[in-house]
């Protein structure tokens with residue numbers, strides 16, 4: 001249901017993504033692992049066209065968007081069928097928790113205020129933040145902010161959630177609450193892409209693991225395969241090294 | 247005995263001067279609003295690197311910054327009627343405009359808007375650019391249009407950053423409006439001049455008018471502090 005076909009991305013002359021192909025089924029959780037600079041974030045951001053792929057096709061459900069001919073409407077459709085969770089949370093600083101979650105419903109989907117509020121409250125309930133509705137992001141802990149970030153991404157009920165290192169900015173003691181929230185979302189059957197350095201978490205939560213290096217997918221497989229029986233020497237090195245560091 | 251000041255005259259000049267306060271405030275506030283529009287447009291032109299317009303707007307900013315306000319005031323006052331007249335004669339445009347019926351207040355408002363707009367342009371541009379890139383990305387990621395992103399997310403945050411600067415420029419503008427008398431606007435300064443020549447007591451009326459400016463600026467400063475607090479409330483306090 002989500003298909004990336006031959007995605008290429010250049011920054012000027014730097015070839016950052018060198019023909020990425022991925023197929024993901026509905027409800028699958030896919031972790032993208034790889035060393036720094038390998039193109040993980042770029043790949044994720046190409047899915048919702050925060051970065052425009054230089055070439056390639058992004059397909060979500062029935063919507064097929066070719067980078068060479070993507071219209072504004074195409075990009076809008078990709079953005080509303082994806083939800084993104086950022087490393088730095090990127091909550092709208094001038095809006096309260098509730099407003100952060102509601103704004104996509106009221107302004108992008110044009111849903112009536114009271115209905116949008118009801119939906120937002122339900123989602124905030126799921127991430128355990130109904131006691132912080134009128135707080136501004138600056139008044140929340142990193143973990144709380146990231147849970148609002150997840151709620152905001154969920155609000156538009158996207159086909160797929162994109163997480164870019166959702167716990168990398170958090171103090172260690174706050175990581176667990178966010179991982180638990182992500183896990184709970186995964187359990188609802190949401191399709192997810194997760195870029196993370198939390199290897200143990202990736203191993204536990206993923207249906208599929210993609211290992212990237214230098215703009216290509218070196219190897220992909222089930223979490224079991226990738227962590228226990230990687231085919232490629234490079235995969236083995238990376239996963240074992242990082243596991244030791246954990 | 248020779249008096250330094252005719253206190254009586256000084257005090258009696260206040261009501262007449264204050265009666266002209268709406269003109270001074272009107273020109274200052276009106277040009278603040280118009281110049282914010284100009285400033286936002288020119289800032290966006292620069293940020294989005296709009297071809298052609300970008301060159302025009304940087305020439306505009308450079309010209310305004312490089313010439314005295316007084317000269318700009320004269321240029322608008324003498325230039326605009328000429329241009330309108332020329333367009334009427336040569337092209338038959340703007341036939342309904344009667345150049346002679348345009349109030350000097352209108353020229354003053356235009357000149358100050360054009361002037362302040364150029365100065366605000368840079369302030370607004372840097373305020374918009376100071377907003378964290380992540381805010382733009384998050385807005386795009388949920389599917390907001392550029393206009394929604396700007397209005398709902400970016401401008402409110404940029405405004406909070408820019409208010410101290412905007413406020414200073416606004417206060418400068420209030421004081422600069424004292425120039426409008428030269429094109430025939432009777433603002434508080436104009437009124438002071440009139441009273442002064444009538445009573446041959448210039449020192450008195452200028453003391454009076456300076457007190458009015460001073461108090462006006464103090465009040466505006468207080469107001470700005472309140473507005474800034476409100477605009478920045480998301481940075482700390484809890485929403486009600």
Ligand SMILES: Nc1ncnc2c1ncn2[C@@H]1O[C@H](COP(=O)(O)OP(=O)(O)OP(=O)(O)O)[C@@H](O)[C@H]1O
Pocket residue numbers: 011016034035036037038039040041042043
């Ligand atoms: N906006 C940009 N302009 C130019 N080069 C960029 C840009 N964004 C990323 N790059 C380059 O593209 C390459 C891939 O970056 P990317 O952020 O996708 O890596 P990553 O795998 O997410 O790394 P990390 O684990 O450090 O987040 C890097 O060499 C980076 O310098």
Ligand SMILES: [Mg+2]
Pocket residue numbers: 040041042164
């Ligand atoms: Mg990254």
